[in-house]
Amino acid sequence: MAGVRLQGIDKAFSETRVLSGIDLDIADGEFVVFVGPSGCGKSTLLRIIAGLEEPTAGDVLIGGERVNHLSPADRGIAMVFQSYALYPQMSVAENMGFALKLAGVAKAEIAHAVAAAAETLGITQLLDRKPRALSGGQRQRVAIGRAIVRQPRVFLFDEPLSNLDASLRVRMRYEFAHLHKVLGTTMIYVTHDQIEAMTLADRIVVLNGGRIEQVGAPMHLYEHPATAFVGGFIGSPR
Ligand code: ADP
Ligand code: MG
Numbered sequence: 001m002a003g004v005r006l007q008g009i010d011k012a013f014s015e016t017r018v019l020s021g022i023d024l025d026i027a028d029g030e031f032v033v034f035v036g037p038s039g040c041g042k043s044t045l046l047r048i049i050a051g052l053e054e055p056t057a058g059d060v061l062i063g064g065e066r067v068n069h070l071s072p073a074d075r076g077i078a079m080v081f082q083s084y085a086l087y088p089q090m091s092v093a094e095n096m097g098f099a100l101k102l103a104g105v106a107k108a109e110i111a112h113a114v115a116a117a118a119e120t121l122g123i124t125q126l127l128d129r130k131p132r133a134l135s136g137g138q139r140q141r142v143a144i145g146r147a148i149v150r151q152p153r154v155f156l157f158d159e160p161l162s163n164l165d166a167s168l169r170v171r172m173r174y175e176f177a178h179l180h181k182v183l184g185t186t187m188i189y190v191t192h193d194q195i196e197a198m199t200l201a202d203r204i205v206v207l208n209g210g211r212i213e214q215v216g217a218p219m220h221l222y223e224h225p226a227t228a229f230v231g232g233f234i235g236s237p238r
């Protein structure tokens with residue numbers, strides 16, 4: 001487990017500035033939710049933390065160590081995307097164990113890790129199925145399971161529920177809260193859904209136009225929004 005520190009992160013794609021001066025300290029074991037409108041830079045920031053994108057300026061520290069030069073695999077981070085990105089030709093168990101297999105982990109150890117993660121997520125009965133035989137919610141659980149077996153120091157979730165229907169989103173929300181309670185791992189979760197942010201976060205980070213608008217506990221932002229933008233996004237009913 002490890003905290004995450006962002007220091008002076010800037011990002012530009014050619015002329016377009018996407019992130020400006022992002023400073024943020026995420027504690028070990030904290031559940032932090034990034035919220036903000038489409039295009040404000042949420043995914044780009046997650047990808048920079050994961051090492052899938054290089055910042056134009058600034059540092060990423062994980063567990064106190066500067067990781068700018070480290071590959072995604074060496075950062076001890078697992079990222080779950082909204083598209084799930086499961087391998088269609090592999091079974092659920094193979095999907096979940098694939099990263100460990102690539103890393104040369106012994107078969108028995110992989111089987112053990114996959115079984116444990118499947119139990120945590122309640123998908124033990126699905127391990128032999130192919131992704132096409134799964135519902136949206138089941139696929140999402142497999143994608144999360146694939147992240148869990150790697151025992152990352154930090155989980156990154158990019159709008160993991162946005163492809164699910166409303167009732168499933170509510171259920172999965174509780175599952176994320178449960179997962180965080182069970183694992184205790186640092187989690188950084190991106191959403192544009194106010195209720196997801198309010199219910200899941202230890203702290204919410206409101207992004208707007210590539211800058212941090214406000215950071216705080218959900219109720220603090222709700223009761224004391226620093227700007228009209230935060231008030232519109234978190235503070236007042238829609
Ligand atoms: P969000 O996830 O908050 O919707 P993104 O981080 O995906 O926002 O995108 C922020 C901005 O950066 C958008 O204007 C987007 O078009 C731009 N952007 C993202 N990735 C690239 C890229 N690879 N090349 C150029 N522009 C990009
Ligand atoms: Mg995005």
